[in-house]
Amino acid sequence: MRVMRPIARLAEFALALGILVILWHLLSVRVANATLLPSPLAVALAWVELLRTDLPADIAASLVHLGVGYGAGAALGLALAILCARSAVADAIVDPAMELLRPIGAIAWIPIAIVFFGIGRGVPMFLIFYASAFPIFVNTLAGVREVDRNLIAAARMLGASPRLVVTHVVLPAAMPLVLAGARLSLGVAWAAMVAAELTGADAGLGWRIFWYQEFFAMDKVMAVILTIGVFGYLLDLALRRLQAALTRWSADTRAEAA
Amino acid sequence: MATLTTPKIEARSVSKIYVSARTGDKVEALRGVSFSMKPGEFVSIVGPSGCGKSTLLSLIAGFATPSAGEVLFDGKPIDGPDPARGVMFQDYALFPWRTVRGNVEFGPMARGVDKTRRAAIVARNIEMVGLAGFEDRYPHELSGGMRQRCALARLLANEPDMWLMDEPLAAVDLQTRVILQDELLRLWGDAGDPAQRRAVLFVTHGIDEAVYLSDRVIVLGRRPGQVKEIVDIDLPRPRIGARTAPRAAALIDHIWNLIRAEAAQAIVEEP
Known part of the structure; x- marks a missing residue:
């Protein structure tokens, strides 16, 4: 059973992908216009070519945007949530501000970010930063607030200082929700990155889509889009693995990670 | 005094x-x-x-x-609260992210007992409540009775003056x-x-x-x-x-x- 399941899953995945590719191919034959809809084969060839030329630099640029923006955004979201949980004053100021900014969405800030930073690396970094901060903030705050008060009482009874209660009880107890927030943040950050690079940057995967669109090279546009999908999936997979490793103790995350 | x-x-x-x-x-x-x-x-x-x-x-x-x-x-x-008055909670209040060993170790760790002495205290108390061999289990992997023993070992490891x-x-x-009940009386x-x-x-x-x-x-x-x-x-x-x-x-x-x-x-x- 244990060996069969991943294989069966892989087969399922291959089947779904195969059907999609066949449908795509049939549609491209019907449309018969390589600019409007390139065939899967043309996209695959374009992808192989791009991997040898432009893509490595684009992927690297996007990962830099993501690393800086997501790192700062997630850290800020986490820090603000802990601040709100610890201080009623901070909560009264920060929480409403976050709730007001959250529904605006990162993409709405693109014009302002372009004016502010100019076309370049600053726009995607800022947008990713903005998008990442909210999900992890909301989740961490919920996680910290839902900590079983008996666990805190138990820690204090055992001699834990207030600081130790935070680091050894509140944070680990909130960890499953914090990590779920980190994953949500990564998802919206990735989407914000593509949008920002497409409109306000001079490097990265999104920017490369824009670049090949100018040449009507839709096979290459599609190849870049596929790359975005694959890397988004891989990054989420990495976070999911981290989540499973850090919350081995929880009966429900164990089931989810399986 | x-x-x-x-x-x-x-x-x-x-x-x-x-x-x-x-x-x-x-x-x-x-x-x-x-x-x-x-x-x-x-x-x-x-x-x-x-x-x-x-x-x-x-x-x-x-x-x-x-x-x-x-x-x-x-x-x-x-x-x-004071470590001199150890509490055993109705729902045990074990730390779910810590193993049996980690739970029992929490009190001595919080009070700053050094690592080697801590290990000895932990081993002795786990042995005493009959949980030897289950040190690396998480609370959700334990039966009700074993959780209860784990909570007792955690309490005893701090050597409180009084048990609540x-x-x-x-x-x-x-x-x-x-x-x-008999084990509690024996301890x-x-x-x-x-x-x-x-x-x-x-x-x-x-x-x-x-x-x-x-x-x-x-x-x-x-x-x-x-x-x-x-x-x-x-x-x-x-x-x-x-x-x-x-x-x-x-x-x-x-x-x-x-x-x-x-x-x-x-x-x-x-x-």
Whole structure:
């Protein structure tokens, strides 16, 4: 059973992908216009070519945007949530501000970010930063607030200082929700990155889509889009693995990670 | 400092009123409760639902403060939780992200005991409660009885002066409970030198359990919680193996008669 399941899953995945590719191919034959809809084969060839030329630099640029923006955004979201949980004053100021900014969405800030930073690396970094901060903030705050008060009482009874209660009880107890927030943040950050690079940057995967669109090279546009999908999936997979490793103790995350 | 004549615990006219944060309603959980405990004494608190048993325990633990009156520990007013008064919680309150070893280690770690001594303390206490071989299990991988043992080992690892136990055996099945009662008595020193025993305050619903374990049983009435009677359990120790003494049956009957009417009332009032 244990060996069969991943294989069966892989087969399922291959089947779904195969059907999609066949449908795509049939549609491209019907449309018969390589600019409007390139065939899967043309996209695959374009992808192989791009991997040898432009893509490595684009992927690297996007990962830099993501690393800086997501790192700062997630850290800020986490820090603000802990601040709100610890201080009623901070909560009264920060929480409403976050709730007001959250529904605006990162993409709405693109014009302002372009004016502010100019076309370049600053726009995607800022947008990713903005998008990442909210999900992890909301989740961490919920996680910290839902900590079983008996666990805190138990820690204090055992001699834990207030600081130790935070680091050894509140944070680990909130960890499953914090990590779920980190994953949500990564998802919206990735989407914000593509949008920002497409409109306000001079490097990265999104920017490369824009670049090949100018040449009507839709096979290459599609190849870049596929790359975005694959890397988004891989990054989420990495976070999911981290989540499973850090919350081995929880009966429900164990089931989810399986 | 505490002398032989200083009570371990002294509660003086303790009252506790809870005010609901939402409605502002006041609930009087305890009214004018007074009693004292000698060092090494095993005292149980019994009473119907809503008599404030757990409230009394949390006041002594230092998780809450009395609305009136005072509670002294070794002659000094209680000011917050203290490792000297170890608590065993009704739902065990084990840290789910820590293994058995990690849970037992928490107290010595929090108090700054160095790593090598900590390892020895942990091993000894895990062995003592019969959890050797399960050190690396997480709480969710343990049965109810094993969680209970883990909570006990965590409490013992801190070598508290006093054990506060809030219905620790309520959530395990009857056979496990009987076994754990005997183990608790053995760990406390039922057959040993009375001078080596720790003071235990044991909250329970089980009158037979209270009689079997205790030196004295405090019987509380409900709404508000007040002391109805403090019953001396004049059964000889060691008690292990002597569950069905006729004298025990008479004491159980006596205590049950004290709370029967209110216990029935509690069933009607509480949904």
